[in-house]
Amino acid sequence: MTDSGFKKLVLSHFWVAFGAFGVASVLGLYQVVERSGLIPALQSPKVYFASVSTHGVLMAYVLTTFFVMGFGYLVAVSSLKTPLWNPKLAWVGFGVSAFGTALAAIPLLTGRGSVLYTFYPPLQASALLYIGAALLVIGSWFWCVIMLVMYGQWKKGHPGETVPLPMFANTANAILWLWTSAGVALEVVFQLIPWSLGLMDTVDVGLARTLFAWTLHPIVYFWLIPAYIALYSFVPQAAGGKLFSHELGRVAFIMLLILSLPIGFHHLYMDPQQGKGFKLAHGVGTFLVALPTLITGFTISASLEKAGRQAGGTGLFGWIGTLPWRDPMVLAAILAFGMLIAGGFGGIVNASYAMNAMIHNTAWVPGHFHLIFAGTTVILYMAIAYYVWPSLTGRTLVSRTLPVIQLWTWFIGMTILTTPWHILGLLGQPRRISSVVYNSVLTLAWTPYELAMIVGGAILLGSALLFLYILWKSQTAGAPEANAEIRYAGYEEPETPVPVLLNDFKLWNRIILALMLVNFGYPIAQFFFTKTFGSIGWGY
Amino acid sequence: MALPHEKERSDSQEFSPVGTWALLCLIAAAMVAAWLFLYFGVFLPRGTVH
Numbered sequence: 001m002t003d004s005g006f007k008k009l010v011l012s013h014f015w016v017a018f019g020a021f022g023v024a025s026v027l028g029l030y031q032v033v034e035r036s037g038l039i040p041a042l043q044s045p046k047v048y049f050a051s052v053s054t055h056g057v058l059m060a061y062v063l064t065t066f067f068v069m070g071f072g073y074l075v076a077v078s079s080l081k082t083p084l085w086n087p088k089l090a091w092v093g094f095g096v097s098a099f100g101t102a103l104a105a106i107p108l109l110t111g112r113g114s115v116l117y118t119f120y121p122p123l124q125a126s127a128l129l130y131i132g133a134a135l136l137v138i139g140s141w142f143w144c145v146i147m148l149v150m151y152g153q154w155k156k157g158h159p160g161e162t163v164p165l166p167m168f169a170n171t172a173n174a175i176l177w178l179w180t181s182a183g184v185a186l187e188v189v190f191q192l193i194p195w196s197l198g199l200m201d202t203v204d205v206g207l208a209r210t211l212f213a214w215t216l217h218p219i220v221y222f223w224l225i226p227a228y229i230a231l232y233s234f235v236p237q238a239a240g241g242k243l244f245s246h247e248l249g250r251v252a253f254i255m256l257l258i259l260s261l262p263i264g265f266h267h268l269y270m271d272p273q274q275g276k277g278f279k280l281a282h283g284v285g286t287f288l289v290a291l292p293t294l295i296t297g298f299t300i301s302a303s304l305e306k307a308g309r310q311a312g313g314t315g316l317f318g319w320i321g322t323l324p325w326r327d328p329m330v331l332a333a334i335l336a337f338g339m340l341i342a343g344g345f346g347g348i349v350n351a352s353y354a355m356n357a358m359i360h361n362t363a364w365v366p367g368h369f370h371l372i373f374a375g376t377t378v379i380l381y382m383a384i385a386y387y388v389w390p391s392l393t394g395r396t397l398v399s400r401t402l403p404v405i406q407l408w409t410w411f412i413g414m415t416i417l418t419t420p421w422h423i424l425g426l427l428g429q430p431r432r433i434s435s436v437v438y439n440s441v442l443t444l445a446w447t448p449y450e451l452a453m454i455v456g457g458a459i460l461l462g463s464a465l466l467f468l469y470i471l472w473k474s475q476t477a478g479a480p481e482a483n484a485e486i487r488y489a490g491y492e493e494p495e496t497p498v499p500v501l502l503n504d505f506k507l508w509n510r511i512i513l514a515l516m517l518v519n520f521g522y523p524i525a526q527f528f529f530t531k532t533f534g535s536i537g538w539g540y
Numbered sequence: 541m542a543l544p545h546e547k548e549r550s551d552s553q554e555f556s557p558v559g560t561w562a563l564l565c566l567i568a569a570a571m572v573a574a575w576l577f578l579y580f581g582v583f584l585p586r587g588t589v590h
Contacts (some may be wrong), residue, residue: 244557298564302557316559345571352575355583424584 006077006084007392011475012094013070014385014392017063018468021378024058025464027051032417032457035160036450037435041349045434049114052432054486056117057108059374061136062101064223067381068177069093069143071226072170072389076150078486079164079233085150091141100135103128116432118212119192120185121203124537126350127196134188137181147174162498165249166233166488172253173225175505179261179512182220183214195537202534206273207527213264217286221260223373226255227380231300231333234387236489238329243305243489248299250502253293257505259285261512269356271534278523279353285519286351293344297337303489304330328403330382335411336376343371345391361432364425367418374460375414379407382467389471391486403433409463417456420449 033039034048077084085089107126115123119130151171154161163171187208195203232249236242243249259396263281268274308319324330346368349355359365386403388395397403425431429446436443501507 036546244555294564298557298560301560301563305557305559306555316562319559341567341571348571348575349578352579354573355579357589358583358586 005087006073009084009087009090009094010070010074011392013066016098017066017070017381018219018385018471020058020062020066020101021491022464022468024055024063025461027055027058029454029457029461031055032453035433035435036447036454038451038454043435043437046111046114048434049116050108050111053114053116053152054105054108057104057133060117060219060223061133063378063381065097065136065140068173068222068226069097069140071229071388072143072147072173073391075166075170075229075233076147078123078391079166079170079488080150080154082154085146085153088287089142090146091533092147093139095139096142097136097139100132100137100139102132103135104132106132118216119188120212121192121195121205121208122535122538124196124539125192130188130192130196132307134185134193137185140177140181144174144178147171153331160497162503164488165243166229168250168503169225169229169253170234171505172257173222175255175509176218176225176260177222179516180215180218183211183264187211194252196539198532202536203526204532205535206532207272207524208220208267208490209271210274210520210523210527213267214261214262216267217264218260220369220372221256221289223377225256226384227336227377228252228256228296230380230384230387231296231336233488234329235300235333236303236307238387239304239307239323239328241303241310241489244299244302244306247498247502248295250498252292252295252299254502254508255295256289258508258512259289259292262515263289265519265523266351266356269353270360273527274523278519281519283351283353287348290344290348293340297340300333300337304333326404327401328386328407329383332379332406332407334378339371339375339379339411339414342418343368343375346371359425361430362425363421363429363431367421367425370421371418372416375411375418379410379414382407382410385467385471388486389474390478390481390484393475393478394481394484395474396481396484398470398473399479402466404465406470407465408468409459409466413459414465417453417460420452420456424449442529482531 030042031048031051034042034051037043073084073090076082078524083527104113105206107129112126113127113129115125119125119133147170151174154167155161161337191200191203193213194200232243235245263282263285265274265279266286269279269283301440304323305313305319308322311319311322311324313319313322323334325334344366350365351370382403386397424446427445427449428442436446497503
């Protein structure tokens, strides 16, 4: 690790991320209790939707963006073994994002930003929410620039050499985020901000939803790539083995970059403003983006199998039992795969053009994305924090057992929370609803599942608080550990360079541009040469 | 003498992750079965929209 100033930068990002996570976890428990109707005094649609919007923004934008930035800086410096380029710019990015977050918090906490985290018009929030969100994203673009410059400088200084896999993935994520965030940035800057300021009377809802669909799927991979970096770079090392294949990892990250972008219309299957041909094209792409995840599953499982067999595991599955299940990184990876498989199945159902009608806008959908995001992604964020904390703080974790308990409770809580959620979706419960004030056979059938979700939410909140306690206690009272370094999995610099296409992004950027033009060009252009009608706002 | 990367590649080629293949096949089979159940057992019996 480098100087204390750099560690302070990374820790600042992590603490903003995890602070937001803590607040959002409290709101999560309130929401499942409110929705169940168990405590009538808590029932308030106004408070509920303010809470859901805040929970969504904190989890999906604040936790993720700050974590990705902090972890990205750490990966760049530790894997390239070079100082951070322009730390002042990194602090400016942090400040812009933090200011944007504070600005967005004002309407969210005062009930003037209850438009959920998807910002879908004609729901209209205070302009402060949109301006704050825009600043949060703009701050993250500073991070993208720094990552791209460091990647470029390293390549220039090491001609013909292979970029270390963690930094290659990190750079792919920075490029992905620049492409991804452009859609929502266009929507916010040219539609939502002028509209919410009263400069425009109406908003074109179809165009807004199309632009948001541009962002809405690849953003999931922006969140997920740090988790995948941990899988490829930390897990094999923590399991006592080596990565099965560096090349497969590079292929997976390139596929994530290319295939996650032109597929967002699976969020618009039921929307009338896009034709079924484009929806089908995006649907096919949605199935294709499962491939890099399959490659990742295979590569990491093979790495674990090799480690498990080296530890004495025999037979077809005997290696699983010999893995170090008490290591937080290995445990988190195994639990993450469990949730990814279940959540991935839900995603296949969502993407199935016909079956989507069955679960569209039902409780199934938040059940699905909680498994993928709050399950798979966040549990690996936690494991990453445990892994890097000693090198960032210079102190060991206060306990070796508590992180294991914390990860297990997160997995158990998430399972108890999301299983009933999926069932409720199949029973017909719409998503985005507060508690119901009428009793019918239909809604009474929801009750046992909603009560089970409270148990899941309570376990998750306990696990979240335990996570924060472990980090804080370790930072302030852990035993000093002066020489802790971030160790990457079996990373020997390849003497034989990998193919140029697995070490560079120029061609892939051109392919992305072509795919985006094909899949989004006409669907967006149509709003400018056909007559469409705007909507007035439905606001606070 | 084999270069480090070549040795790593050679090690990987000698190691055959049969357990991983078996695990992935089981998971894939379970997912296909679950999808077929949802499609034929839940979705189609609900019929058309009235």
